[in-house]
Amino acid sequence: MIERVDWSAPWLAPWRAVGEALALRVAGGEPQTAALNQAASALQNFPVRFVPQSELPTGVAYEQHIFETAGVPTRDGLHDFFNALLWLHLPLTKQRLNHLQMAQIAQTGIRPVRGPARDALTLFDENAALLRAPDALWDALTAKDWQTLFGVLRPLWREAKVLLFGHALLEKLVFPRKAITAHVYRVAGGGDSLGELDAWLAQDLSEDKLAGKPFAHLPVLGVPGWWPANEAPAFYADASVFRPPRP
Numbered sequence: 001m002i003e004r005v006d007w008s009a010p011w012l013a014p015w016r017a018v019g020e021a022l023a024l025r026v027a028g029g030e031p032q033t034a035a036l037n038q039a040a041s042a043l044q045n046f047p048v049r050f051v052p053q054s055e056l057p058t059g060v061a062y063e064q065h066i067f068e069t070a071g072v073p074t075r076d077g078l079h080d081f082f083n084a085l086l087w088l089h090l091p092l093t094k095q096r097l098n099h100l101q102m103a104q105i106a107q108t109g110i111r112p113v114r115g116p117a118r119d120a121l122t123l124f125d126e127n128a129a130l131l132r133a134p135d136a137l138w139d140a141l142t143a144k145d146w147q148t149l150f151g152v153l154r155p156l157w158r159e160a161k162v163l164l165f166g167h168a169l170l171e172k173l174v175f176p177r178k179a180i181t182a183h184v185y186r187v188a189g190g191g192d193s194l195g196e197l198d199a200w201l202a203q204d205l206s207e208d209k210l211a212g213k214p215f216a217h218l219p220v221l222g223v224p225g226w227w228p229a230n231e232a233p234a235f236y237a238d239a240s241v242f243r244p245p246r247p
Helices: 010-027 032-041 062-069 078-089 091-108 116-127 135-142 146-152 154-159 167-172 194-204 207-211 233-237
Strands: 049-052 071-074 128-132 161-164 181-186 216-219
Touching (some): 032 078, 062 091, 071 078, 078 091, 091 116, 091 194, 116 128, 116 181, 128 135, 128 216
Parallel strands (some): 049 071
């Protein structure tokens, strides 16, 4: 399905320069791990390599294998392609998530039910969006005050920046649907470059902070400028997607 990715989608803009070229190589028949490792070799001090899924031993946790071998088990397909793409752009953050996962495994082992911190780590890795925004936007988002967020405050979105981090989220958006919703993590530091963001985020993430579920919920296609239909106010009147806050 890699050839179905529309790299002109606004949410893919930060990843397009690297991702589109890699996707073309993979679609042309080059093994996915080979293409990814070649891209990684051009980066300084890149912390991992991408290995076939078959290198993950039976009974060994995915996170443990990355931590112990610096090899990221990678299957062919969009899910692991987007995961690798995030490693290529934000390696410090991805490595920090891996270390936090391993700390949780060391404390509690592998259990069928994850604890609050490990559950939040997985949510972040799979479905997070990063938002740098003025206080008024963040307050309206956390309150699920959709009419204020996308109506009254719509001009304020010019001062906001949304960056999709979750690789499962990016995979779902290959076929956009109105109901696709991100877990939003607020960015309150770092600079404008991806490198500065990566360094800040790797320092900001902690078990305690994530265990507190510091997320807001955002239907991604509601971001102004990201989907033509959201120019009409009626787009946000769909309560099955833009749900009211719980009592």
